[in-house]
Amino acid sequence: MKSSDNVIYCDNHLLVANKAAGMLTQPDGSSTPDLEGEMKAWVKAKYNKPGAVFLHAIHRLDRPVSGLVLFARTSKALSRLNEQVRSGTIERTYIAEVEGAPAEEEGDLEHYLRHGSHTAIVSHAKDPEAKWASLHYRIEKKKERTSLIRIELRTGRYHQIRAQFAAIGCPIVGDHRYGAKGEGKTIRLHCTRLALTHPVTQEALFWEELPLFVL
Numbered sequence: 001m002k003s004s005d006n007v008i009y010c011d012n013h014l015l016v017a018n019k020a021a022g023m024l025t026q027p028d029g030s031s032t033p034d035l036e037g038e039m040k041a042w043v044k045a046k047y048n049k050p051g052a053v054f055l056h057a058i059h060r061l062d063r064p065v066s067g068l069v070l071f072a073r074t075s076k077a078l079s080r081l082n083e084q085v086r087s088g089t090i091e092r093t094y095i096a097e098v099e100g101a102p103a104e105e106e107g108d109l110e111h112y113l114r115h116g117s118h119t120a121i122v123s124h125a126k127d128p129e130a131k132w133a134s135l136h137y138r139i140e141k142k143k144e145r146t147s148l149i150r151i152e153l154r155t156g157r158y159h160q161i162r163a164q165f166a167a168i169g170c171p172i173v174g175d176h177r178y179g180a181k182g183e184g185k186t187i188r189l190h191c192t193r194l195a196l197t198h199p200v201t202q203e204a205l206f207w208e209e210l211p212l213f214v215l
Contacts, residue, residue: 008207013077013200016207021066021186026057035069066211067191080199091195094151095211097188098170099180101147106138109164113157120163133157146173188213
């Protein structure tokens with residue numbers, strides 16, 4: 001896939017790109033390709049920019065996850081978008097395919113999560129290292145052994161969706177780290193929709209891209 005194929009939206013203040021499953025969002029010090037580096041190269045070539053390109057991810061997707069990633073192109077946009085993250089006004093919607101099906105067609109999942117060794121561990125409210133995690137879900141379609149779920153995040157904890165669905169016995173398809181059957185480098189979890197207020201123009205914006213596993 002060419003870098004230009006990943007770009008969903010770009011103006012002077014922000015950029016939205018579609019990350020492929022298996023790709024890093026940001027560099028980790030290794031030689032593994034990452035979306036942020038790829039988008040910096042695209043901006044540099046597209047706008048013939050000399051020197052270093054300012055581009056910073058507002059949120060990250062785990063390496064095996066696909067979907068929309070928001071980047072700030074200026075320090076002003078970075079500051080204002082980070083404030084939207086803190087206030088919870090940036091909406092992020094995911095689609096996941098999970099093993100089995102939740103007991104209810106629609107509902108909320110609320111847990112306390114803490115960091116483990118490259119995992120999120122379900123804990124309890126009195127754990128000083130645990131943070132409250134909340135999401136809303138709705139079953140979109142039931143298959144023979146799996147279900148397609150639409151998920152709206154209310155908090156943005158480490159591995160939140162993966163850990164919370166595993167905790168109710170419905171791990172994401174392919175997510176062997178959280179107990180799913182099989183093993184692979186990608187999982188069926190996709191950031192499908194972003195909605196926010198433009199950091200400069202104050203225009204209401206949204207983007208939506210469906211994952212390949214539902215097409």
